[in-house]
Amino acid sequence: MSNVTPDRVSLFVTCVVDQFYPEVGEATTAILRKLGIDVEFIESQTCCGQPAFNTGYWKEARPLALKFLDEYGEKPYIVMPSGSCASMVKVFYEELFQNDAETLRRVHDIGPKVYELSEFLADVIGVNNLPASNKSGRKVTYHEACHLRRELGAVTQARSLINTVPGMDIVEMEQAEVCCGFGGTFAVKYPEISGAMLQDKIDNIRDSEADTVVACDSTCLMHIAGGLEKQNVPVECVHLAQLLDEAIE
Amino acid sequence: MTSTTKNFKSAAKTVIKDTEVQSHLKGLYSGFNMARIHEAEATPNWEDLQNRAQAIKFHTIENLDYYLDMAATNVEKAGGQVYFAKDAAAASEYVLKVAKENGVRTVIKGKSMISEEMELNQQLAEKEIEAIETDLGEYLIQLAGQTPYHIIVPAIHMSRGEVAEILSDNLGTPKDATIEEMAGAARDELRDKFVQADMGITGANFLVAETGTLTLVTNEGNGRMSTSMPKTHIAIMGMEKIVPSMEDMGIFLRLLIRSATGQRISSYVTQVTGPRASEEEDGPDEFHLVIVDNGRTKMLADPNLREALNCIRCGACLNACPVYRKVGGHSYGWVYSGPIGAIVSPVLTNVPDAKDLPYASSLCGACKEACPVKINIPRMLLYLRNELTEGNYDPTRKKSSIGEFIAFKGWGLIVKDPVFMRIANWLGRLGQWPLVRAGQLRNLPPPLSAWTRYRTFPRLVKPFRDRWKSNEQ
Ligand code: SF4
Numbered sequence: 001m002s003n004v005t006p007d008r009v010s011l012f013v014t015c016v017v018d019q020f021y022p023e024v025g026e027a028t029t030a031i032l033r034k035l036g037i038d039v040e041f042i043e044s045q046t047c048c049g050q051p052a053f054n055t056g057y058w059k060e061a062r063p064l065a066l067k068f069l070d071e072y073g074e075k076p077y078i079v080m081p082s083g084s085c086a087s088m089v090k091v092f093y094e095e096l097f098q099n100d101a102e103t104l105r106r107v108h109d110i111g112p113k114v115y116e117l118s119e120f121l122a123d124v125i126g127v128n129n130l131p132a133s134n135k136s137g138r139k140v141t142y143h144e145a146c147h148l149r150r151e152l153g154a155v156t157q158a159r160s161l162i163n164t165v166p167g168m169d170i171v172e173m174e175q176a177e178v179c180c181g182f183g184g185t186f187a188v189k190y191p192e193i194s195g196a197m198l199q200d201k202i203d204n205i206r207d208s209e210a211d212t213v214v215a216c217d218s219t220c221l222m223h224i225a226g227g228l229e230k231q232n233v234p235v236e237c238v239h240l241a242q243l244l245d246e247a248i249e
Numbered sequence: 250m251t252s253t254t255k256n257f258k259s260a261a262k263t264v265i266k267d268t269e270v271q272s273h274l275k276g277l278y279s280g281f282n283m284a285r286i287h288e289a290e291a292t293p294n295w296e297d298l299q300n301r302a303q304a305i306k307f308h309t310i311e312n313l314d315y316y317l318d319m320a321a322t323n324v325e326k327a328g329g330q331v332y333f334a335k336d337a338a339a340a341s342e343y344v345l346k347v348a349k350e351n352g353v354r355t356v357i358k359g360k361s362m363i364s365e366e367m368e369l370n371q372q373l374a375e376k377e378i379e380a381i382e383t384d385l386g387e388y389l390i391q392l393a394g395q396t397p398y399h400i401i402v403p404a405i406h407m408s409r410g411e412v413a414e415i416l417s418d419n420l421g422t423p424k425d426a427t428i429e430e431m432a433g434a435a436r437d438e439l440r441d442k443f444v445q446a447d448m449g450i451t452g453a454n455f456l457v458a459e460t461g462t463l464t465l466v467t468n469e470g471n472g473r474m475s476t477s478m479p480k481t482h483i484a485i486m487g488m489e490k491i492v493p494s495m496e497d498m499g500i501f502l503r504l505l506i507r508s509a510t511g512q513r514i515s516s517y518v519t520q521v522t523g524p525r526a527s528e529e530e531d532g533p534d535e536f537h538l539v540i541v542d543n544g545r546t547k548m549l550a551d552p553n554l555r556e557a558l559n560c561i562r563c564g565a566c567l568n569a570c571p572v573y574r575k576v577g578g579h580s581y582g583w584v585y586s587g588p589i590g591a592i593v594s595p596v597l598t599n600v601p602d603a604k605d606l607p608y609a610s611s612l613c614g615a616c617k618e619a620c621p622v623k624i625n626i627p628r629m630l631l632y633l634r635n636e637l638t639e640g641n642y643d644p645t646r647k648k649s650s651i652g653e654f655i656a657f658k659g660w661g662l663i664v665k666d667p668v669f670m671r672i673a674n675w676l677g678r679l680g681q682w683p684l685v686r687a688g689q690l691r692n693l694p695p696p697l698s699a700w701t702r703y704r705t706f707p708r709l710v711k712p713f714r715d716r717w718k719s720n721e722q
Contacts, residue, residue, distance in 0.1 A: 018714055019674060041717050043717075058638075075695075191608075
């Protein structure tokens with residue numbers, strides 16, 4: 001935990017949140033503001049480049065990465081409600097620019113300033129008690145987003161934030177750390193494999209008897225919610241930001 | 250082995266529908282995978298061991314010529330003979346030559362993935378030499394005329410019924426035999442073969458360069474029998490199996506065995522150095538070591554793929570992989586399956602034919618998390634994807650997936666400019682309304698129908714960027 005509490009952060013809302021889940025961006029902003037932190041939204045922001053990068057289109061991803069570096073390079077705290085986009089900047093930009101020493105320096109520079117939301121709240125701000133309550137009486141289970149866990153190594157942060165809310169305890173599902181099968185274009189290129197992985201996730205969620213699935217990535221939630229909806233399973237998918245915003249007084 | 254990597258998609262679909270096989274694959278998570286995690290947690294210096302093993306591997310692979318030379322010198326010093334085979338064909342030719350010189354009629358084989366690369370059993374059969382696999386799983390696979398499904402548990406996909414069937418057809422055991430009866434029958438059969446055989450062929454888990462010592466890890470003791478009973482022993486290994494010193498074995502054995510099966514130590518660890526020395530009681534008269542390249546220098550030459558040579562073939566990444574646990578081993582279409590197979594198989598065979606392998610991954614990183622030598626598999630999968638789209642392996646590929654190229658070019662143009670994104674969002678919202686049912690897109694046209702077959706898709710809404718403005722006001 002750092003000694004200085006930042007009073008201002010730059011929000012990178014991610015393209016998926018911008019286009020499909022603006023309420024997640026709003027919840028992120030609201031939590032930060034409730035904690036007394038100013039939130040800056042750089043209006044020119046778009047996408048970190050991950051969809052192209054993951055599919056092998058590195059040439060198409062590079063201009064977006066450069067755009068991100070231009071926009072955020074000077075910002076001391078960059079917060080994103082996505083472990084996957086944060087991994088893109090912190091881990092995968094290094095691959096993207098492995099043959100470009102100049103840009104690589106900028107990448108190394110920005111990496112430590114980029115935080116996924118739960119990391120920021122738990123590790124930088126050190127949130128450990130909240131004026132909050134489980135208002136809607138949710139029974140919450142937590143899905144671990146892959147990149148958050150395995151690229152950023154953030155395993156405990158989100159869970160401890162959820163458990164910080166009085167009256168809210170996670171009911172762990174089986175295989176919470178196993179991928180839901182999203183994987184970007186993988187979900188469309190190999191629908192049968194992705195669908196089978198999703199089925200396991202749905203079964204595990206159902207078996208947990210939770211009424212709410214929480215995760216730190218809107219893409220995982222889009223995938224899981226889409227599967228639950230398709231099968232009419234009455235379990236709600238909620239981003240950690242929304243869960244906390246709803247809970248905090 | 251002939252590669253069928255091209256058929257990945259259709260093979261995978263078939264396996265996903267096979268409920269029997271699915272139940273076996275599912276068991277890998279609760280079985281071997283959890284056993285590995287448990288043992289790793291119970292080993293206080295696990296991470297330290299991993300780091301040391303990784304460093305040793307990087308060092309050895311960087312200096313492979315030096316250590317190969319050292320290994321060869323020491324094997325020869327111990328009275329063994331060493332042959333460097335540039336490919337599978339050369340390796341087989343050498344084995345057949347040695348067999349012929351020794352008038353070999355029956356071969357007993359220990360588990361060896363590289364002999365699968367060589368299709369050695371078929372090659373021997375063509376020369377009318379009987380070769381019998383002595384690892385029980387491999388034996389079943391051989392009787393069934395199949396290839397291994399998994400590096401560590403080759404017959405993981407077979408049901409008890411199938412095994413009973415195979416053994417009944419081949420050994421005449423009753424179809425309702427108990428597991429003990431089946432194992433007993435196989436054991437009796439194999440014991441006879443051990444006595445008859447005039448040559449033993451094994452793989453290698455490690456070869457210690459400073460002493461020229463072959464190390465085999467088994468649970469059935471068949472490695473020990475194959476290396477000591479017949480008059481001639483040939484060990485075949487991929488050129489990456491070298492470790493510098495005997496001291497390193499302490500690190501690698503701890504990591505390999507715990508990661509493979511979750512045991513602290515396997516039932517047998519066999520170490521042999523050269524043929525039987527004059528003062529020794531048992532062991533072969535002749536010992537040959539065949540060191541095989543078969544495409545590995547391609548991996549060595551590419552700094553982005555070299556790390557794949559650090560693999561100690563423990564199979565942990567297969568057990569941890571949610572894709573492997575759906576598609577099974579045979580779908581990958583060549584000797585090596587699962588996450589590491591998705592790198593090694595394309596590179597050792599033909600990348601464009603195997604293009605599905607690097608793509609059929611959600612990049613979840615479970616492999617990397619499981620790997621005892623910390624191989625960054627997702628990184629290499631991403632690299633291969635880029636090489637494929639840039640046409641570095643196959644210049645015609647750009648044409649063959651033109652739709653995808655155009656899609657990403659178009660996407661790139663839109664997302665680079667927030668104004669274009671606004672326009673696209675607005676057009677999208679207009680265009681989507683006939684498709685929206687109860688707030689979701691439920692049936693999209695191809696290629697997005699691949700999404701809506703299993704999930705609904707959220708509709709585009711007024712973007713955050715526009716709502717943010719209204720927030721500020
Ligand atoms: S890549 Fe790692 S986990 Fe997979 S088989 Fe090799 S050593 Fe084991």
